[in-house]
Amino acid sequence: MWQNLPQVHVLNEQEVARAVRRRQFLLQTAGLAGTTAAFGLTGCSSREDVQLDLLVASYDKSVGASLGGQWDSIVPAFEKQHPGIRINLERVPYNKIDKTLAQRVEEGRAPDIAQSNVFAPYAEDDRLYDLTQLLDIATQADFIRAFTDAGTVDNATYGTPFRASTPRLFYNKELFRRARVSGAPTSWDELREAAQALKAIGVKTPYGLQFGPEAADDEALSWLLAAGGGYTGELAEYDFATSDNIGALSWLRDELVADGLAGAAPAELNRTAAYAQFLQGEIGMLLAHPVLLGAADRAKLPYAHAPFPKKDGGAAAPLGISDWLMAFRRNGHRKECGAFLSFLYSGKSALTRSGGRSMLPVTYSASDAATGNPAEQPLSPFIEQLSNAHFAPVNMRSWPAVRGAIRTDVGQAVMKGGDPESVLASFDESAVKADMEAATG
Known part of the structure; x- marks a missing residue:
C-alpha cells in the first residue's frame, strides 16, 4: 500500500544551510519587498532608446583562458529582451581598468556600469546605487554570502561580485x-x-x-x-x-x-x-x-x-577574490542598470557569466547548477570553498x-x-x- 507514495527528498547539510541563509536574508529584508518590487527591474524599461555605457576588462590568453568573451553573447541576448535599452560595450585591458575608471569618474564621465577591483571610494562618495535599489530580494539572496559581505560598505552592498575565484x-x-x-x-x-x-x-x-x-x-x-x-x-x-x-x-x-x-x-x-x-x-x-x-x-x-x-x-x-560590477548614479539610469544586472545574474545567463572553467559562479543557484553538470565537475572543489572564503579588505x-x-x-x-x-x-x-x-x- 505504500509503494505508490511519492518519494521524499532528504536535504543534505549544504542544502539545509543554504535554505537557512536564504530564509534569514529574506526575513531581514522583507520590509524592502514592496519598495524593490516597485522598481519593475525585470521587465523592459519604460523609457525608449536608453543607452547604457558598460565598461569591462579584456584579457590576454597567456594562460590559455578565454575570459571576457561572454559579453558577445550576453549583450545581444539582453537587448533582444529589452528593445528600449542599448548597451554601449567598451573593453579596456585588465591591467588598466581601475585607472581608466578612476579617470572617467574624475572627469565626470562615469559609465553606467563598470567592472573594477575597486568600489569602496565610489560608494563612500555616494556615486553608486546599492543592490537594494537594483535587484529584487530573491536575486540579492542568491549571492553567496561571503561575497556580498565583501562588497558591503556602511551596511549597504555596492560591489556586485563578478569573476569569482579561490585558489x-x-x-x-x-x-x-x-x-x-x-x-x-x-x-x-x-x-x-x-x-x-x-x-x-x-x-x-x-x-x-x-x-x-x-x-x-x-x-x-x-x-x-x-x-x-x-x-x-x-x-x-x-x-x-x-x-x-x-x-x-x-x-x-x-x-x-x-x-x-x-x-x-x-x-x-x-x-x-x-x-x-x-x-x-x-x-x-x-x-x-x-x-x-x-x-x-x-x-x-x-x-x-x-x-x-x-x-x-x-x-x-x-x-576569496573577485572583480566587482558597480552601477553609477550619474546618468540616472537606475531601472535600466537594474534590468541589466537582473538579467546577468538570472538563470542561464549566470551560468554563461561564470566562464566555464576559467572562473566560478557567485550565486548559490549557479553554483548548484555547475556542480550538478558533469562538464563542470572539475570546478566542484573550488566552488565548495566559496562559502567559507576570506577576503582582503576590499571594502575599505x-x-x-x-x-x-x-x-x-x-x-x-x-x-x-x-x-x-x-x-x-x-x-x-x-x-x-x-x-x-x-x-x-
Whole structure:
C-alpha cells in the first residue's frame, strides 16, 4: 500500500544551510519587498532608446583562458529582451581598468556600469546605487554570502561580485611520483618535506612562492590565513604586525626560502610566470586558481589539486577574490542598470557569466547548477570553498594604497636577512597613512 507514495527528498547539510541563509536574508529584508518590487527591474524599461555605457576588462590568453568573451553573447541576448535599452560595450585591458575608471569618474564621465577591483571610494562618495535599489530580494539572496559581505560598505552592498575565484594547491603528480611523495601535503611540515624531496630530484622551484608584485597580496594572505592570521583583526581594522603573521613570514623565510625550496627569486615571481613555469614542469607545486585547469589539461600535464594546508594540519581558510560590477548614479539610469544586472545574474545567463572553467559562479543557484553538470565537475572543489572564503579588505577606501605597499615589500620579508616584523609594522604604518588620506581626501 505504500509503494505508490511519492518519494521524499532528504536535504543534505549544504542544502539545509543554504535554505537557512536564504530564509534569514529574506526575513531581514522583507520590509524592502514592496519598495524593490516597485522598481519593475525585470521587465523592459519604460523609457525608449536608453543607452547604457558598460565598461569591462579584456584579457590576454597567456594562460590559455578565454575570459571576457561572454559579453558577445550576453549583450545581444539582453537587448533582444529589452528593445528600449542599448548597451554601449567598451573593453579596456585588465591591467588598466581601475585607472581608466578612476579617470572617467574624475572627469565626470562615469559609465553606467563598470567592472573594477575597486568600489569602496565610489560608494563612500555616494556615486553608486546599492543592490537594494537594483535587484529584487530573491536575486540579492542568491549571492553567496561571503561575497556580498565583501562588497558591503556602511551596511549597504555596492560591489556586485563578478569573476569569482579561490585558489587551491596544485601539484605535478609525475614529479611527486619521482620524488616519492605520496600525495598533497596536509601541513606546512609536510609541504616542506615534499619541497625537499622535489629539490633532491632536481626540480628548479619545488614550491612556487608568488611574492612578485603582480599578486603578492593574494599569496601572502593565503599563508597568513593558514597560520591563523590575516590583514585585519576582530574589529575589521588593519592589523598586520601580529604574532601569527610574523610567525608565518618567519617560517617562509627560514624553512622554505632559505633552503632554496621556493626558487631563486620568490620576491620577483609573478603569478603569470609561475603558472607558465608550472605548465613547463619547472615548478612542483603552487597556489593557483581554476583558470589553470584548462591550460594544464591542454598541456597534458599530470596534475592534481588539494586544499591549501593549515600550518599545523588540516585545510586552511580559503582565500576569496573577485572583480566587482558597480552601477553609477550619474546618468540616472537606475531601472535600466537594474534590468541589466537582473538579467546577468538570472538563470542561464549566470551560468554563461561564470566562464566555464576559467572562473566560478557567485550565486548559490549557479553554483548548484555547475556542480550538478558533469562538464563542470572539475570546478566542484573550488566552488565548495566559496562559502567559507576570506577576503582582503576590499571594502575599505584605503585598500588600494595598502595593497600596493604589500605587493612592493612583502617579498623582502622572506628573503635572506629579511625582517618580517619590521615589514609588517610598515604595512600598519601605510594603513594608518592611507586611512588618514582617505578620510581627508
